[in-house]
Amino acid sequence: MDARTLAPPIAAADIETVVGAPMSYWRTVAWRLRQDPTTIVAGVLLLLIALAAILAPLIAPHDPSAGSIRLRLAPLGTSSHPLGTDEQGRDMLTRLLWGGRMTLLAGLTPVLVGFLFGTVLGVLAGFVGGHTNTLIMRTMDVFYAFPAVLLAIAISGSLGPGLWNTLISLSIVFVPRVVRVAESATVQVKSLEFVAAARASGSGVWPIMRHHLLPNVLGPVLVFSSTQVSLSIILAAGLSFLGLGVTPPAAEWGLMLNTLRGSIYVNAWVPALPGVAIFLTSMAFNLLSDGLRDAMEIRM
Amino acid sequence: MWAYVGRRLLLAIPTLVGASIIVFAMVHLAPGDPMSAVMPVDASQADIEAARRAYGFDQPLPVQYFRWLVRVVQGDLGKSIATRRPVLQDVYDALKNSLVLALSASLLSFGIGIGLGLLAAFRQGRVLDKLMSAVAIVGVSVPHYWAGIILIIFFSVQLNWLPAMGASAEGGAVEYLRHMALPTIALALIPLGVLTRVVRSAALDILAQEFVLALRAKGLGRAAVFAHVVKNAAPQILTVLGLQFGFQLGGSVLVETVFSWPGTGYLMNLAIFQRDLPVLQGVILVLATFFVLLNLAVDLMQTLVDPRIARH
Numbered sequence: 001m002d003a004r005t006l007a008p009p010i011a012a013a014d015i016e017t018v019v020g021a022p023m024s025y026w027r028t029v030a031w032r033l034r035q036d037p038t039t040i041v042a043g044v045l046l047l048l049i050a051l052a053a054i055l056a057p058l059i060a061p062h063d064p065s066a067g068s069i070r071l072r073l074a075p076l077g078t079s080s081h082p083l084g085t086d087e088q089g090r091d092m093l094t095r096l097l098w099g100g101r102m103t104l105l106a107g108l109t110p111v112l113v114g115f116l117f118g119t120v121l122g123v124l125a126g127f128v129g130g131h132t133n134t135l136i137m138r139t140m141d142v143f144y145a146f147p148a149v150l151l152a153i154a155i156s157g158s159l160g161p162g163l164w165n166t167l168i169s170l171s172i173v174f175v176p177r178v179v180r181v182a183e184s185a186t187v188q189v190k191s192l193e194f195v196a197a198a199r200a201s202g203s204g205v206w207p208i209m210r211h212h213l214l215p216n217v218l219g220p221v222l223v224f225s226s227t228q229v230s231l232s233i234i235l236a237a238g239l240s241f242l243g244l245g246v247t248p249p250a251a252e253w254g255l256m257l258n259t260l261r262g263s264i265y266v267n268a269w270v271p272a273l274p275g276v277a278i279f280l281t282s283m284a285f286n287l288l289s290d291g292l293r294d295a296m297e298i299r300m
Numbered sequence: 301m302w303a304y305v306g307r308r309l310l311l312a313i314p315t316l317v318g319a320s321i322i323v324f325a326m327v328h329l330a331p332g333d334p335m336s337a338v339m340p341v342d343a344s345q346a347d348i349e350a351a352r353r354a355y356g357f358d359q360p361l362p363v364q365y366f367r368w369l370v371r372v373v374q375g376d377l378g379k380s381i382a383t384r385r386p387v388l389q390d391v392y393d394a395l396k397n398s399l400v401l402a403l404s405a406s407l408l409s410f411g412i413g414i415g416l417g418l419l420a421a422f423r424q425g426r427v428l429d430k431l432m433s434a435v436a437i438v439g440v441s442v443p444h445y446w447a448g449i450i451l452i453i454f455f456s457v458q459l460n461w462l463p464a465m466g467a468s469a470e471g472g473a474v475e476y477l478r479h480m481a482l483p484t485i486a487l488a489l490i491p492l493g494v495l496t497r498v499v500r501s502a503a504l505d506i507l508a509q510e511f512v513l514a515l516r517a518k519g520l521g522r523a524a525v526f527a528h529v530v531k532n533a534a535p536q537i538l539t540v541l542g543l544q545f546g547f548q549l550g551g552s553v554l555v556e557t558v559f560s561w562p563g564t565g566y567l568m569n570l571a572i573f574q575r576d577l578p579v580l581q582g583v584i585l586v587l588a589t590f591f592v593l594l595n596l597a598v599d600l601m602q603t604l605v606d607p608r609i610a611r612h
Contacts, residue, residue, distance in 0.1 A: 017512045063474065112555060136323070138314065138318075139318070139422045141315055141318070142314075142315055142318030142319055142322060144323075144595075145315050145316070145318065145319035145322075145324075145592045146313075146319070146550065146584075146587075146588050147546055147547045147549070147550035147587075147589065147591060148547075148550075149547070149550065149551035149553060149554065150550040150551060150584065150587055150588070150591075152554065153553050153568065153569075153572075154323075154326055154568075154580070154584045156567070157571075157572035157580060158326045158327055158580070172530065184588070230440070230441055234441075234443045237443060238445055238554050241445050241554065242553070242554065242557060242569060242572075243573070254443075257446060257449065258447070261449060263560075264449065264452065264453050264457055265457055268453045268457055268458065269453070271449070271453075272446070272449065272450055272453060274446075275443060275445075275446030275447075275449065275450070276446075277343060277448065278446060279441060279443060279445045280444055282441040282443065283437060283438065283441035283442075284440075285441075286437055286440060286441045290437075
């Protein structure tokens with residue numbers, strides 16, 4: 001991966017005077033990302049959303065669970081409630097800030113779990129091959145018999161509501177997907193000549209894994225996982241929306257959308273706000289993963 | 301080729317068996333005693349035990365699974381705990397409604413998605429391409445349940461043009477179509493975004509190949525080149541069409557819930573909250589079977605379009 005280690009033994013200074021120092025792979029990726037305005041905007045937006053969620057206890061103007069019956073469903077632009085209030089008179093801005101914590105947690109964790117377990121299982125299946133491969137891959141195939149939404153709702157529906165059950169059901173959705181990508185990348189890299197060369201020159205299993213296999217497998221798996229974040233967030237909020245995720249009175253975007261749904265006849269636009277938050281976050285993640293894919297020159 | 305077809309058919313069987321194990325396990329590993337939903341609160345311990353034996357819940361899980369599987373294969377999905385109706389009947393009725401919705405959403409999204417994708421590919425890098433790509437990214441990023449609510453706010457609450465809920469069978473075809481309009485649009489958004497992206501990248505791949513250059517050099521007109529590109533991109537697009545149709549059928553739970561559309565998703569949601577395990581099990585199993593068979597059909601159709609696949 002590192003271009004400098006492959007370069008012919010010419011004094012580095014000679015080259016630098018002509019074309020400048022050659023960039024390493026990751027520096028090239030970082031440079032490409034910085035050249036792409038869409039990715040930068042998406043990244044900044046995500047940073048703001050994450051900051052807002054993390055700092056919610058400090059910056060939220062009100063108490064997320066304190067409401068006032070007299071102030072139910074206040075419209076946008078109400079003084080001291082710029083984004084209005086919900087059906088229990090709680091401040092929307094506050095609950096949106098707090099809700100981001102839950103939605104991001106419930107959306108990001110399953111992809112992280114999928115990335116970790118999926119990579120291990122996929123690399124294992126691809127590298128060892130044989131019966132191990134058959135066992136792992138056929139098991140994963142079975143999960144492909146269910147569309148993601150159906151699988152998530154079915155598992156959550158059986159386990160019952162709650163944050164933990166959401167995390168479990170969504171993790172089960174994402175592990176098999178990552179396994180497939182990791183396995184096919186491993187099989188592909190394993191058959192390349194430099195792996196055979198390393199093996200012929202006496203490298204053991206672990207050095208080959210660490211130096212040759214993983215650096216080449218992690219790229220595609222990382223990019224693929226990043227494409228799944230937006231789906232995971234939509235699903236996590238969707239489970240709460242169905243009443244299968246985070247339980248009230250906690251603030252969570254999907255749950256807020258659910259409890260406010262009945263109020264659209266009273267005040268049409270305040271109930272739409274949590275959805276705007278889900279949409280913006282999911283879109284920012286999609287744009288970021290598109291940018292990452294292009295910058296890393298990985299084809300999915 | 302027939303060997304491939306046979307092999308592919310055989311491969312579907314372990315997948316279906318595996319799916320049935322997952323469905324069975326899902327419901328039986330769930331917390332809570334399945335009997336608690338059936339028995340009255342004041343039932344005596346002896347009555348509960350008797351009922352447990354009658355339902356076969358006293359047997360070891362593998363035995364229960366095989367008994368269940370044998371009944372399922374014979375078309376017996378059991379009885380709903382809530383309505384006492386055969387589950388198969390409920391699922392069948394709901395599946396019809398879901399199929400109608402999935403078909404109309406597919407027609408809408410496939411037509412527009414393929415059109416937008418091709419348009420973007422042939423205008424690569426220009427304003428139109430950027431616009432289409434923006435539409436696509438919105439499509440794949442939008443939470444469709446929220447889009448459904450927005451549609452209701454716009455067309456039902458504000459404009460009062462279209463109904464927000466249910467599927468009316470009484471008002472005749474026009475009334476039925478009016479009820480279908482909003483859920484169809486909500487359901488079509490994601491596949492529309494996915495298709496635009498896939499079709500664009502598939503067409504760009506073909507356009508970058510040398511034979512296209514050769515065709516142009518030969519003096520072929522735009523329409524003829526276009527036809528060649530479409531033909532070559534077809535197998536890849538076909539796979540996505542099949543998968544997306546399956547996703548719309550199996551993934552419509554959220555949209556159906558928003559619009560109270562009486563399909564499989566709505567039924568499943570009801571079953572979850574009534575702890576109606578036979579119905580929940582039945583819906584998931586039928587949808588998974590449908591999805592596996594759909595994937596099978598897509599694979600086989602692909603070999604018809606592109607016989608090279610069978611040789612791998």
